[in-house]
Amino acid sequence: MTTTRIQVRxxxxxxxxxYGQDVLRRAATELRTLGENTGVYLLTSPRVARRWRRPIxxxxxSANLRATIVFDDREAAKNMATVDRLCRQLVRVGADRRxxxxxxxxxxxxxxxxxxxxxxxxxxxxxxxxxxxxxxxDSAIGGKTGVNLPxxxxxxxxxxxxxxxxxxxxxxxxxxxxxxxxxxxxxxxYGVIGDKRLFSFLETRIEQLMERDAAALGFVIxxxxxxxxxxxxxxxxxxxxxxxxxxxxxxxxxxETATAYRRYLHGEAVGWGMIAAARLAECTGMLAPxxxxxxENLVRRVGPLPPLPAEASSAPARxxxxxxxxxxxxxxxxxxxxxxxxxxxxxxxxxxxxxxQSVLAGLRVNGNPGR
Numbered sequence: 417m418t419t420t421r422i423q424v425r426x427x428x429x430x431x432x433x434x435y436g437q438d439v440l441r442r443a444a445t446e447l448r449t450l451g452e453n454t455g456v457y458l459l460t461s462p463r464v465a466r467r468w469r470r471p472i473x474x475x476x477x478s479a480n481l482r483a484t485i486v487f488d489d490r491e492a493a494k495n496m497a498t499v500d501r502l503c504r505q506l507v508r509v510g511a512d513r514r515x516x517x518x519x520x521x522x523x524x525x526x527x528x529x530x531x532x533x534x535x536x537x538x539x540x541x542x543x544x545x546x547x548x549x550x551x552x553x554d555s556a557i558g559g560k561t562g563v564n565l566p567x568x569x570x571x572x573x574x575x576x577x578x579x580x581x582x583x584x585x586x587x588x589x590x591x592x593x594x595x596x597x598x599x600x601x602x603x604x605x606y607g608v609i610g611d612k613r614l615f616s617f618l619e620t621r622i623e624q625l626m627e628r629d630a631a632a633l634g635f636v637i638x639x640x641x642x643x644x645x646x647x648x649x650x651x652x653x654x655x656x657x658x659x660x661x662x663x664x665x666x667x668x669x670x671x672e673t674a675t676a677y678r679r680y681l682h683g684e685a686v687g688w689g690m691i692a693a694a695r696l697a698e699c700t701g702m703l704a705p706x707x708x709x710x711x712e713n714l715v716r717r718v719g720p721l722p723p724l725p726a727e728a729s730s731a732p733a734r735x736x737x738x739x740x741x742x743x744x745x746x747x748x749x750x751x752x753x754x755x756x757x758x759x760x761x762x763x764x765x766x767x768x769x770x771x772x773q774s775v776l777a778g779l780r781v782n783g784n785p786g787r
Contacts, residue, residue: 417435417455418425418436419434419435420434420435420436420586420641421433421434421640422641422642422645423637423645424557424558424577424581424644424645424648424649425645425649426559426577426649426652427577427652427653428577429478429579429646430592431577431578431581432557432580433556433557433641433645434446434580434581434582434583435584435585435641436489436584436585437584437585437586438529438584438586439582439583439584440471440472440545440582440584440587441588442560442582443472443475443476443479443518443545443582443716444477444478444479445711446474446477446516446580446582446784447543447580447739448477448479449580449766450543450579451539452514452578453479453480453514453515453516453541454517455480455481455482455483455512455514455515455516455517455779456476456480456481456482456512456516456518456569456597457481457482457484457485457506457509457511457516457517457518457520458472458476458481458483458484458485458518458520459485459486459487459502459516459519459520459525459529459532460484460485460486460487460519460521460525461486461487461488461489461491461521461524461525462488462589463489464489464520464521464522464525464547465484465502466487468520468529468547468587468589468590469484469486469520470582470692471539472518472520472545472570474539475542476518476579481779482509482510482511482515483509483511483599485502485506485509487501487502487528487530487766488526489522489524489525489536490524490676490677491523491524491564491677491678491680491682492670492676492677493524494527494563494564494677495565496527496562496563496565496572497533497746498528498563499535499563499621500530501526501628502529502532503532503535503536504776506536507662508732511536511537511540512537513539513540513672514540515540515541515637516540516541516542516543516705517529517532517536517540517541517542517543517547517672518534518543518545519533519538519543519544519556519672520545520547521543521545521546521547521548522546522547522548522550522551522555522595523548523550523551523555523682524545525551526544526551526555526556526561526563527555527560527561527562527563527570527573528563529542529544529561529718530542530559530560530561530562530573530574530576530578531545531562531563531573531574531576532570532631533561533576534576535574536560536748539576541579542576542577542578543578543580543581543582543762544557544578544580544581544582544585545581545582545584546581547584547587547588547591547596548587548588548591548595548596548598548599548633549588549591549595549596549599549600549602549603549637550599550601550602550682550683551599552583552585552588552597552637553599553602553603553606553636553637553641553642553644554602554640554644554661556578556581556583556712556763557576557581557641557644557645557648558577558644558647558658558661559575559578559640559652559727560573560575560654560703561573561574561576561607561778562574567670567741568673568676568738568742569669569672569675569742570669571644571671573653575652577652579586583637583641584625584631585633585716585749587636588628589628589639593719594681594719595681596626596628597684597718597719598628598682598683598684598725599600599683599685599689600622600625600626601683601684601686601715601718602640602733603618603636603684604618604643604687604688604690604711604714604718605661605713606639606640606643606691607665607714607756607758607759608663608690608758608759608761608767609660609661609663609710609753609759609760609761610643610647610660610759610761611639611643611759612638612758612759614636614640614643615637615759616760617635617713618636618714619636619710619714620636622630622714622717622718623625623771625719627706627720627753629635635745639658644661647660648662653760656763657679658780659744659751659753659763660753660761661762662695662711662744662753663690663693663753663754663755663761664686664687664688664689664690664692664753665686665689665753665774666689666693666742666750666751666752666753667685667689667692667693667739667742668680668682668688668689669682669685669686669689669738669739669742670687670735670736670739670742671685671688671689671724671725671728671735672685672724673738673741674727674734674735674738675725676678679722679723679725680722684721684722687715687718687721688721688724689744689752690711690715690778691711691712691715691716691779692776692779693753693754693755693774694707694708694712694755695708695712695753695775695779696752696754696767696771696772696775697754697755697756698769699771699774700754700767700771700780702754702755702756702763702764703754703755703756703757704757707758708755710758711755711786719750722781727776728776728777728779729776729777729779732773732777733770733773733778735776736750736772736773736776738784744763749762749766750765750767751763751765752764752767752770752772753769754767
């Protein structure tokens with residue numbers, strides 16, 4: 417497999433995303449292109465460390481690796497307390513302003529480490545080494561960092577782009593099936609919002625992708641990275657276009673918040689969110705029924721989704737209240753990213769609350785299609 421290098425524009429400068437087999441072995445060489453440092457600090461989670469700590473430490477040793485810090489990457493631990501602990505640990509191991517933080521792991525590791533890098537000593541250099549599908553195609557790219565509050569997901573954070581992203585498909589081979597499926601939901605998202613060819617590919621070859629076929633991965637992952645790079649390069653601060661990357665996420669974040677971040681992997685919540693968003697677009701006349709059904713059918717082919725919060729049927733108004741904390745809300749008015757066709761999505765204000773509640777009530781808590 418050849419290495420693909422994709423450039424991402426940001427206000428802080430252009431950085432590279434490298435994707436390909438054996439990219440991790442080149443980590444030290446790539447880090448040296450960032451200039452001198454006073455120490456490289458590897459931050460990762462217990463599960464990732466068990467499989468990848470030694471290989472990455474070996475690869476980084478010649479790049480001035482000074483310490484490895486392991487922290488809890490459960491969604492329930494993605495909070496300010498974790499940020500506080502990591503910053504204090506960095507102080508204790510001597511990290512200064514010329515340090516480089518290497519975030520090794522999935523979406524939670526990247527979000528937390530990105531916020532730590534943005535905050536510690538008012539900003540140190542950051543390198544992402546994403547080890548999950550959702551991180552490789554989405555969360556490691558674009559510079560959004562953040563942690564959760566009890567009131568909502570990712571409500572505290574910063575825009576802080578990395579200086580380098582190293583994505584190796586070898587790390588995907590060790591993912592449990594559920595975690596790998598979680599990433600496929602984000603891949604589906606890219607097809608819906610801006611890539612009809614990708615969506616059609618998934619409709620015909622979703623089984624190969626779920627089996628981690630190398631050719632399917634080699635088509636899908638660089639394509640998603642380029643899509644993300646194109647969007648964030650045009651709208652880094654999520655002032656307009658970048659909002660389309662949140663397709664399904666307004667519903668998803670409400671589902672995660674309502675279940676205290678303990679029921680879903682993020683991609684699973686996005687899967688439910690895309691089904692809800694497709695139905696909402698259909699019921700408001702924005703999306704043809706056959707297109708909404710194609711989106712829902714593709715999401716459901718990825719695999720079983722955990723049950724929806726009971727509030728979806730019994731108390732949809734509570735979920736709507738949670739959505740009021742969504743970052744896209746303006747002046748108390750909910751705004752949803754909705755598909756108008758397969759391959760195009762836009763942010764829509766002024767959706768009637770009764771329509772949102774009707775869609776929520778129509779989703780089945782037991783996971784049945786509900787049509």
